[in-house]
Amino acid sequence: MAAHVRTQCETQVDVLIVGGGFVGNTLAAALAGTGVSSAMVDTADLREAVDAEFDGRSFAVSLSNQRLLAGVGIWEGLVERAAPILDIRISDNRSLMFLHYDHREAGDDPMGFMVENHHLRRAQYERLQAADDVRVFAPDRVERLIRNQHGVSAELGSGGKVWARLVVGADGRSSMVRADAGIGTTRWSYDQSGIVCTVRHERHHNNIAHERFLPAGPFAILPLRGDPPAAGNRSSLVWTERNVLTPTIMGLDDTSFMAEARLRFGDFLGEVELAGPRYVFPLSLQFAQRLMEQRLVLxxxxAHAMHPIAGQGLNMGLRDVAALAEVLVDAARLGQDVGDQQVLARYVRWRRFDNTMMLAATDGLNRLFSNDVSPVRLARDLGLAAINRLPPVKRFFMRHAMGLVGDLPRLLRGERLI
Ligand SMILES: Cc1cc2nc3c(=O)[nH]c(=O)nc-3n(C[C@H](O)[C@H](O)[C@H](O)COP(=O)(O)OP(=O)(O)OC[C@H]3O[C@@H](n4cnc5c(N)ncnc54)[C@H](O)[C@@H]3O)c2cc1C
Structure with missing residues (x-):
């Protein structure tokens, strides 16, 4: 006998997604129209988030994730708004050694795209509005989540109820789904903060992303599109700073703040001014000790939050989406229960290695570059220069940054899910 009796006012779907951030939204979009129905719950008012002014945050999206966003119908809202990243220049403080990735060394495609937070949210929102097999509950919250061998039942703050075969925790670093399932995390803080803002500048950025390693941490200058084009040349700054200095820097007036920023990145962009508010994010690494439980995945x-040194946090989340959507859709087409342990184990096997390697790589890079110890500096500068002179090694790293390495799900290869 089923342990749970479904009531008439209940929404019944295959997959309940808790969290409508970039990852939850993209998963709902990926499942839409595939025969795997979903419901998404978010505590925030997603409509309000779409209408909000630009908050200064932008993301680097790898080439393979651009293909994913295109495949699930989100990219069409971004085509006119995303800035291609053609080259990446990596330098170490004042050292003359550097590493230059030119996209033409790996093919015709850009290495990735810079996308502004509000444009991505809007494109996702509009995509889901057009999907008739995705139920969105926002703002709302899951008050009670009961999982058993038959399915998942969620009671919402609004009084609604959702029954599903599987619940996906896509509710960010402080995941309620993860805590409710008793899944612990391993976490450490970096004693660094990420200061993020958008700047307008005199000279064109030529679609080059710069990352300069400074003793306090990496300083990235990432090309944005003029929005509207007449708004001129804009870039996104991601400035890593020691926690002890961050309040002082954030407390500076705009002119002094920009003077400090320019001390760090120089004057290759000509005159530079702030083009929006500044934000600060505490930086830490965190990963869940397990990715699945009975009828639950993260x-x-x-599941994993990492240092922004390589701009990979969201990219890893989108790779989770591509793998999970493929596993679920393939299972449904074979008549399998999408919440079955064997189905979920396939997702976990697919993602565990990639995520662990990226967590280790971002952590290692930050430790290697965020210091000013002379022998370490010399070793890493020689390393940068050596990679720069070894085309096959360089191409390998470029393809990694583009998200083209590994056992890629269909959506990341630019293929259809069904
Ligand atoms: C300074 C900085 C720069 C970065 N730059 C990049 C970059 O260039 N490229 C990149 O790939 N990544 C970048 N990242 C990482 C990226 O921001 C995150 O990895 C990404 O936003 C995670 O998306 P998410 O959907 O998993 O989580 P979130 O964006 O945190 O979304 C979680 C959602 O869940 C909802 N929620 C929370 N609790 C509940 C609940 N109990 N019930 C229902 N809903 C709930 C929230 O309202 C939210 O909408 C950066 C991060 C930082 C700090």
Whole structure:
């Protein structure tokens, strides 16, 4: 006998997604129209998030994730708004050694795209509005989640109820789904903060992303599109700073703040001014000790959150989405229960290695570059220069940054899910 009796006012779907951030939204979009129905619950008012002014945050999206966003119908809202990243220049403080990735060394495609937070949210929102097999509950919250061998039942704060075969925790770093399932995390803080803002500048950025390693941490200058084009040349700054200095820097007026920033990145962009508010994010590494439980999986920051040194946090979350959507859709087409342990184990096997390697790589890079110890500096500068002169090694790293390495799900290869 089923342990749970479904009531008439209940929403019944295959997959309940808790969290409508970039990862939850993209998963709902990926499942839409595939025969795997979903419901998504978010505590935030997603409509309000779409209408909000630009908050200064932008993301680097790898080439393979651009293909994913295109395949699930989100990219069409971004085509006119995303800035291609053609080259990446990596330098170490004042050292003359550097590493230059030119996209033409790996093919015709850009290495990735810079996308602004509000444009991505809007494109996702509009995609889900057009999907008739995705139920969105926002703002709302899951008050009670009961999982058993038959399915998942959620009671919402609004009084609604959802029954599903599987619940996906895509509810970010402080995941309620993860905590409710008793899944612990391993976590350490970096004693660094990420200061993020958008700047307008005199000279064109030529679609080059710069990352300069400074003793306090990496300083990235990432090309944005003029929005509207007449708004001129804009870039996104991601400035890693020691926690002890961050309040002082954030407390500076705009002119002094920009003077400090320019001390760090120089004057190759000509005159530079702030083009929006500044934000600060405490930086830490965190990963869930397990990715699945009975009828439950984790994805995105709920599963793994990393240092932004390589701009890979969201990219890893989107790779989770591509793998999970493929596993679920293939299972449904074979008549399998999408919440079955064997189905979920396939997702976990697929993602565990990639995520662990990226967590280790971002952590290692930050430790290697965020210091000013002379022998370490010399070794890493020689390393940068050596990679720069070894085309096959360089191409390998470029293809990694583009998200083209590994056992890629169909959506990341630019293929259809069904
Ligand atoms: C300074 C900085 C720069 C970064 N730059 C990049 C970059 O360039 N490229 C990149 O790939 N990544 C970048 N990242 C990482 C990226 O921001 C995250 O990895 C990404 O936002 C995670 O998306 P998510 O959907 O998993 O989680 P979130 O964006 O945190 O979304 C979680 C969602 O869940 C909802 N929620 C929370 N609790 C509940 C609940 N109990 N019930 C229902 N809903 C709930 C929230 O309202 C939210 O909408 C950066 C991060 C930082 C700090």
């Amino acid at each position: 994805a995105g920051d709920a």
